[in-house]
Amino acid sequence: MASVDSEMSRGTQASQDALSVKIVVAGGFGVGKTTFVGSVSEIEPLRTEALMTDASTNVDDLSMLPEKRTTTVAMDFGRITLAEDLVLYLFGTPGQNRFWFMWDDITRGAIGAVVLVDTRRLADCFGAVDYVEQRGIPFLIALNAFDGVQQHTAEEVREALQLGPEVPFLVTDARDRESVKTVLVTLVEHAMSMVQQQHT
Amino acid sequence: MPIPDSGRIRPYLATRGRTRPVQDIAIEALVSTTDAGRNHGIDPEPERDRILRLCHAPRSVAEIASLVSTPLGVARVLVADLEAEGLTRVADPHAAFHGSVEPARDLSVLERVRDGLRRL
Numbered sequence: 001m002a003s004v005d006s007e008m009s010r011g012t013q014a015s016q017d018a019l020s021v022k023i024v025v026a027g028g029f030g031v032g033k034t035t036f037v038g039s040v041s042e043i044e045p046l047r048t049e050a051l052m053t054d055a056s057t058n059v060d061d062l063s064m065l066p067e068k069r070t071t072t073v074a075m076d077f078g079r080i081t082l083a084e085d086l087v088l089y090l091f092g093t094p095g096q097n098r099f100w101f102m103w104d105d106i107t108r109g110a111i112g113a114v115v116l117v118d119t120r121r122l123a124d125c126f127g128a129v130d131y132v133e134q135r136g137i138p139f140l141i142a143l144n145a146f147d148g149v150q151q152h153t154a155e156e157v158r159e160a161l162q163l164g165p166e167v168p169f170l171v172t173d174a175r176d177r178e179s180v181k182t183v184l185v186t187l188v189e190h191a192m193s194m195v196q197q198q199h200t
Numbered sequence: 201m202p203i204p205d206s207g208r209i210r211p212y213l214a215t216r217g218r219t220r221p222v223q224d225i226a227i228e229a230l231v232s233t234t235d236a237g238r239n240h241g242i243d244p245e246p247e248r249d250r251i252l253r254l255c256h257a258p259r260s261v262a263e264i265a266s267l268v269s270t271p272l273g274v275a276r277v278l279v280a281d282l283e284a285e286g287l288t289r290v291a292d293p294h295a296a297f298h299g300s301v302e303p304a305r306d307l308s309v310l311e312r313v314r315d316g317l318r319r320l
Contacts, residue, residue, distance in 0.1 A: 011257020016232040018258055020293055021303055021313060040320065046266040048227075050273060072271070077262055082316030086309075089228045089260060105227055105272070109294050111304045111313065181320055188314040195305050 027116035028124025029095035041078025112138035237287035
């Protein structure tokens with residue numbers, strides 16, 4: 001209750017006719033998605049949950065866990081009011097890649113996706129890259145440099161992920177606001193260039 | 201169907217057993233309380249009442265779910281019900297642009313997002 005009340009005065013400064021858009025922040029568990037969102041969000045990142053009901057799960061799996069008939073999938077998100085009539089939301093994907101049903105909700109109508117990569121655990125991002133690539137969602141790869149350490153160069157990662165030169169690669173620090181801003185601006189510009197290519 | 205014995209029963213009662221949204225509202229759709237909603241008084245259902253108070257300033261469906269502590273699907277149904285009663289309005293970016301260019305692929309929108317991010 002207290003958290004709701006303290007949030008009461010912290011709605012957007014946006015008008016009732018404001019347009020809302022969103023950017024997806026994807027990547028493996030513990031790669032820094034919520035930190036990334038928190039670095040630019042005007043609110044503390046919030047957590048929302050969706051239920052995966054019996055119907056959408058493998059019954060055999062759940063039969064082993066009788067008390068766990070419903071699985072909760074959580075995702076964190078933040079908000080940036082860019083103008084009185086324009087609000088940007090940043091949605092982090094659920095850490096566990098098996099919850100793909102949530103991804104459709106998160107990515108539908110999104111400007112694009114930032115795929116955050118920890119080069120020490122490169123394979124954790126494969127699922128996210130496959131998902132956005134197959135659906136034609138504009139995306140870039142942001143290598144989160146934990147403590148400035150990178151095990152692999154951007155070119156090594158590009159080769160490992162088998163991505164062409166058209167996909168932007170950046171090194172970022174998810175804790176650094178300016179760095180996160182640069183990643184987001186680059187993604188929006190990439191989305192713009194994809195739109196322009198479709199019109200030519 | 202077994203009746204859940206956890207606190208989760210409340211949201212389902214509040215949505216009259218429906219766990220699927222009557223309309224597929226985007227998670228980023230902005231919800232605002234209308235004048236009728238502001239003059240509605242205290243709603244007997246606590247979740248609805250909290251949504252009406254929260255949305256005096258526009259809030260996304262995701263924010264509502266988070267702040268009212270209901271799963272996303274339940275928040276969608278509550279919002280859809282309140283909209284049907286004229287107590288809230290929902291600015292759904294997908295619904296609004298149905299048939300024309302969607303905002304995320306509209307160059308003028310993307311330019312404004314880029315410029316807004318640069319100004320942060």
